[in-house]
Amino acid sequence: MSAANIKISMTINGEAVGPIEVPETLMMLDFLHEYVNLTGTRLGCGQGVCRACVVILDRDNSHSEEIRTCITGVGYFNGRKVRTVEGHATRDGEGAVTALTAVQQKFLDFYSFQCGYCTPGFVNAATVLVERLQRQPIARDQVESYVTDALNDHICRCTGYVRYHQAVKDVILNTPGLIIEERS
CATH class of the missing domain: 1.10.150.120 ([2Fe-2S]-binding domain)
Known part of the structure; x- marks a missing residue:
């Protein structure tokens, strides 16, 4: 039996992503790596303990928080704003x-x-x-x-x-x- 799919959309590093259809059991870390080619977020322990995998979730109230992506499904981020380590530095039009x-x-x-x-x-x-x-x-x-x-x-x-x-x-x-x- 295969997992059901869901459609998700979110903003990652200021860019709209989606809607994309993904397996509902997909972890956010795997989504970042496999669907949007953002590989700076790291898989360390795979159990949410080491926190190498954290991204920043920007709340509507201007507060931000760390979320562990190796144990949090991509569906949790649907409709939300996320920052990865790739989104911190300022870049020019060519990405440098x-x-x-x-x-x-x-x-x-x-x-x-x-x-x-x-x-x-x-x-x-x-x-x-x-x-x-x-x-x-x-x-x-x-x-x-x-x-x-x-x-x-x-x-x-x-x-x-x-x-x-x-x-x-x-x-x-x-x-x-x-x-x-x-x-x-």
């Missing part, structure tokens, strides 16, 4: 990268990866945190705990955690409006 986001640049500056396999998940987690702080800045003394909370569930097999944390803290501390400056 012209500017990185602050998160991406700091990850390079701090050499925050070794093999790079988990990096897309960390980029998305840090991006969600930065966007949250743009709406709700925090005190300087809270930066460490917020970064830890945001990155804590992500697994890096090469143990690059220190550099990921340093890069994200640097983004937060050097981006105006993300922290509340104490007044004397």
